Amino acid sequence: MRTTGGRRRYSRRWFLGALGASVGGAGLAALGCDDADEPAPGSPTPVAETPTPESYPTYPSTPAPDPTRPAQSSREGGTLRFAAVFSSDDRFDPHTTTSPALLGQQALIYSRLLTYASQADGELAPDLATGMPEQPDELTYVFRLAPEARWHEVEPLNGRGVNAVDVLLSIERQRSGRAQDFPRRNRWDQITDLEAPDDHTVVVRTEAPFAGTLARFASPEGFIVPGELDGAFSSTLQAGSGPFRWIEWSEGSYASVARNDAWHGRQGPFLDGISTEPPRSIDELEADFRTREVDAVEAGFLQARELKRRLPDLREERSAVARFYGMRFLTAFPPYDDPRLRRALTVALDRRQMLGRFFEDSGTLNPWISAAVRRWSLPQTELQQQPGYRPGSGGREVDIRDARSALAAYLADQAPPDEGQEGEEVEDSESALPELELLITENLEETLGMGALIAEQLRGALGLNVRVNAVGIEELAQRLLEGEAPWAAGVDNGWLELDDWLYPYFHREGSANTFVLRDEDLEALIEEQRAEMSGERRQEIAYEAQRRLLELNVGANFVSEDVVTLFWPYVQLFPVDAGVGYQDRFAQTWIDRTNPTYL
Numbered sequence: 001m002r003t004t005g006g007r008r009r010y011s012r013r014w015f016l017g018a019l020g021a022s023v024g025g026a027g028l029a030a031l032g033c034d035d036a037d038e039p040a041p042g043s044p045t046p047v048a049e050t051p052t053p054e055s056y057p058t059y060p061s062t063p064a065p066d067p068t069r070p071a072q073s074s075r076e077g078g079t080l081r082f083a084a085v086f087s088s089d090d091r092f093d094p095h096t097t098t099s100p101a102l103l104g105q106q107a108l109i110y111s112r113l114l115t116y117a118s119q120a121d122g123e124l125a126p127d128l129a130t131g132m133p134e135q136p137d138e139l140t141y142v143f144r145l146a147p148e149a150r151w152h153e154v155e156p157l158n159g160r161g162v163n164a165v166d167v168l169l170s171i172e173r174q175r176s177g178r179a180q181d182f183p184r185r186n187r188w189d190q191i192t193d194l195e196a197p198d199d200h201t202v203v204v205r206t207e208a209p210f211a212g213t214l215a216r217f218a219s220p221e222g223f224i225v226p227g228e229l230d231g232a233f234s235s236t237l238q239a240g241s242g243p244f245r246w247i248e249w250s251e252g253s254y255a256s257v258a259r260n261d262a263w264h265g266r267q268g269p270f271l272d273g274i275s276t277e278p279p280r281s282i283d284e285l286e287a288d289f290r291t292r293e294v295d296a297v298e299a300g301f302l303q304a305r306e307l308k309r310r311l312p313d314l315r316e317e318r319s320a321v322a323r324f325y326g327m328r329f330l331t332a333f334p335p336y337d338d339p340r341l342r343r344a345l346t347v348a349l350d351r352r353q354m355l356g357r358f359f360e361d362s363g364t365l366n367p368w369i370s371a372a373v374r375r376w377s378l379p380q381t382e383l384q385q386q387p388g389y390r391p392g393s394g395g396r397e398v399d400i401r402d403a404r405s406a407l408a409a410y411l412a413d414q415a416p417p418d419e420g421q422e423g424e425e426v427e428d429s430e431s432a433l434p435e436l437e438l439l440i441t442e443n444l445e446e447t448l449g450m451g452a453l454i455a456e457q458l459r460g461a462l463g464l465n466v467r468v469n470a471v472g473i474e475e476l477a478q479r480l481l482e483g484e485a486p487w488a489a490g491v492d493n494g495w496l497e498l499d500d501w502l503y504p505y506f507h508r509e510g511s512a513n514t515f516v517l518r519d520e521d522l523e524a525l526i527e528e529q530r531a532e533m534s535g536e537r538r539q540e541i542a543y544e545a546q547r548r549l550l551e552l553n554v555g556a557n558f559v560s561e562d563v564v565t566l567f568w569p570y571v572q573l574f575p576v577d578a579g580v581g582y583q584d585r586f587a588q589t590w591i592d593r594t595n596p597t598y599l
Contacts, residue, residue, distance in 0.1 A: 071594060075270040078591035080571065083279040083288070083297040087252050092233040094223045095174050098183050100493060100580040103220045105249070107583040108257050108274065109152075110240035111264075112222035113143050113167065113202070114214060115584055119496050119577040120320070122375040124218050127584070128162060128241070128264070138209040138533065143167075143217075145200040149264040152246075154239045156228045159262065162241050164196035170224045173231075179511075184221040186504070186511050191216075209531045211538055215497035220581045243269040243587035252278060263587070270590035286310050289568070292599050295591075296567035296574060301362030304564035313597060314566040319576035320364055320372035321563055322494025325354070325450065327438075328555030332516040333486035335433070340410040342553040347388040348403035348461040349454060350396065351558045358448050359561045365389055366557040367546040369501050370494045372578040376501065376542040386550050400461050407462055435465045439479065439488040445470040450489060480514045494560075496579050498542050502526045506549070515554045522548045570595035 086101035094106045114132075117125040126132065128149055134142040145164060151157035171194060174182045190213060193205040206213055216222055226239060238246035243265060244257035258273040279285045279297055288294035289311055299307065308314055329336040336342055351365050364371040367378040367386075383389050387402050411432045440451040451468035458464045471479075479485040495501050504512040506519070507526050522545060529541040549555075567574050570592045575585035592598065 072592065075572075075590040077270070077272060078593070079273045079275055080271050080586075080589060080591065081293060081295045082274060082276045083285060083294050084276055085278050085298070086255060086276060088235075088249070092235055092238065092249075093231055094220065094225060094233070094238075095170075095177075096181055096183065102249075103580045104583045105255055105257070105276075106223065106238065106240075107220070107242070107581045108244040108586060109238050109242045109246050110223040110225065111149065111162070111242045111584075112218055112224060113145075114218040114222070116218050116496070116577070116582055119322075119579050119582055120372055120374045122215075122373075122496065124214055127218075128167075128224060133204075133214070139206050141204040141206075141213065143202040143204070145202065146264045147200055149241050150262050151226055151241050152239045152260060153262070154237075154245075157226055157239055161199075162224065163199040164202045165199075166224055166226060167202045168194045168196055169227045173225075174221060184219075187216050187219070187221045187500075209533065210499075211530060211532055212497045212499040215500075219496065242584055244274065247273070265587055268587035268590075270588070271586065274586060282306060289314070292568070295571050296565060298563060298565050301360050301562065301564060304566055307566055311566075313569065315569050315571075317565045317567070317574060317576045318362075319563050319565070320370075320578065321560055322370045322372050322496065322578045323491065324366055324370045324494050324557045324560045325358070325444075325448075325489075325491050326366075326555060326557040327454070327487065327489040328515060329553075330483060330486040330514065330516055331554050333483070335410075336486050338410055339553060340406045343387075344403045344407035344410065344462060345458065345464075346553040346556050347399050347406065348458055349388065349556070349558070350399075350457050350461075351389065352391075352396075353457070354450075354453060355559045357453060358450070358559065362564070363559050363561045366560055368549045368555075368557050369498075369542065369546060370557060370560045370578075372560060373494070373496060373501075376498045376539065378543050378546040382543075388550075388556070403461060407464075433464060435467050436487065437467050437469055439469050439471055439476055439485050441473055441476060441490050442470045443473075444489075444491055454489065483516075485514075494579065498538060499526075499530055502545055503530065506545075506554075517552070517554050519548070519552060522552070568595075568597045570598040 084101075086105070087099065088102040089097055089099045091097040091099070092102070094103070094110055097103060097106075111128045113127060113129045114124050115127040117123040124132070128145055129143045130146050131144065134144075136142070145162065145167070147161070149162040150159050151162060153159045171188060171191065174185050175188045175191065177185060179185055190206045190208070190210040191204060192207045193203075195203040197203060204213070224241065225233075229237070229239065235249040235251070240246075241260075241264070243260055243263045245260050247256040247258050249255045254275065254277045256273060256275045259269045259271060263269060277294075279294075279299075282303060285294060285297060286307065289297075289307070297307070304316065308316065329342055331337055331342070355361055355363050355365065365380070365383065367383050369377040371377045371380060384391050384395075388399055390396065390399050414432065438451050438454060445451045445468065451470065455466035455468055458466050476485060476488060476490070480488065503526050504510040505515065506513065506517050507523055508518055525541050525545045525548065529538050529545070532538045532541060563576070565574060565576055572590050572592050573585075573588045575582060575589065577585075
């Protein structure tokens with residue numbers, strides 16, 4: 001029996017752990033990134049303790065098969081009940097919000113010309129377009145729109161057809177808007193001309209050959225919105241042409257969508273709707289699973305492990321994500337303008353200890369591009385040969401020697417003559433180098449203690465004294481913009497397209513280059529990958545750029561957490577991926593009512 005029951009108001013405290021730090025508090029996202037996480041409403045969320053295995057008995061979780069169960073004639077039907085943390089930034093315009101959870105919900109509602117079949121592999125597929133665009137030359141893209149695509153049946157749209165002007169207006173409102181209003185506006189900088197020769201044709205031209213063009217149309221900035229709404233989006237008014245229709249959003253309490261029967265996709269959506277509520281305690285979540293008030297949950301590793309222990313028949317999907325935890329330096333600010341000190345600090349940090357302490361080893365070590373973005377990330381086999389990433393106790397010892405040597409070389413130049421020689425280790429690093437201040441977001445520090453761990457590691461490896469200063473997101477962002485955050489740590493959502501990892505942050509013309517980096521070799525690689533249309537060559541450039549960044553040590557992308565989704569076996573084709581905005585693939589999810597776990 002599938003029960004609906006009364007709607008519960010859940011707390012976010014029980015299972016966030018490291019996941020809560022990433023969902024609830026922006027760190028590096030505030031450091032000049034344009035896909036910032038939203039700050040958590042209310043107080044920061046601490047890590048919840050996971051019950052010990054002996055605290056709870058284990059009960060059978062799967063009912064016996066029912067031989068009289070009728071065959072299922074269609075994939076259609078049923079509402080998916082999903083437990084996941086979500087909150088918004090109160091900016092419900094899909095082109096202005098920076099909330100990952102809200103963008104994910106809007107991906108159910110709004111169509112794009114293209115979408116991602118796989119974010120991790122960069123595999124694109126048509127959405128509003130009938131196929132991949134025609135490219136008569138390297139500057140021109142011709143999209144043909146699906147003639148059956150229609151807006152949702154809400155006022156004032158009333159199911160009218162989606163046309164080429166809708167596409168042009170959706171792009172132009174971002175290109176012509178203010179940067180503070182449209183955080184992804186610079187993604188359209190390469191576009192010089194947009195035309196609509198007829199209702200179902202869109203012609204796009206770029207200023208120069210740009211390899212990242214198609215990714216723009218598959219990402220959240222590519223959401224096509226109706227001009228009739230004139231920006232009047234809200235928690236109650238969202239209207240698109242995607243596979244689901246917006247029903248409700250109650251901040252931190254519940255959200256839901258319903259099937260769009262007039263969707264232009266070839267198959268689906270199969271679900272009647274999707275209802276999302278944040279989970280409460282692990283006991284109540286277990287009860288909801290058993291009564292089928294919850295079909296799936298997104299959780300951290302520890303909580304997923306406990307739920308699997310109690311309900312062993314739950315299936316598991318584990319997804320590496322682009323979101324990462326790291327740090328960065330303002331390279332024009334002493335003492336971080338010296339590459340030897342940056343190398344010492346970066347190489348001395350124990351990333352594997354971070355992974356274990358934050359996520360119980362449920363995650364990955366990263367070069368600059370997170371390992372989840374498989375198409376561009378430097379292979380792990382090579383990464384483990386790099387300083388700061390060497391495996392095992394022996395590798396850690398080599399890293400510490402490397403870091404101490406770099407620090408000694410730096411300190412030798414700071415000491416008066418005859419007080420130190422280059423290459424010799426300085427016995428009292430603390431007295432030779434003033435206390436260093438590390439800025440970190442309050443939410444991340446209270447949830448994970450990331451700053452405290454960095455200070456602990458540098459004290460043990462190099463004898464350095466680090467003062468951790470936890471500040472609010474707004475203050476950290478402001479200090480970065482004003483060049484007053486020379487060393488900062490936090491969390492960022494990461495990106496999918498190669499250029500988004502490189503150009504804004506490491507090119508001298510980049511809009512988010514708070515590193516103040518000027519490196520001709522790296523800039524040459526960045527410019528080359530922008531114009532390179534060969535995917536194979538572009539991947540080689542991505543590797544070369546990351547090697548150069550590992551040499552420069554202007555920052556570090558330490559680790560990423562794996563997100564775990566648990567669901568009953570009757571839930572089929574549950575999608576997971578590396579970033580946000582893939583949730584349109586819930587159109588293919590369906591409930592197998594013949595499965596013995598379905599009640």
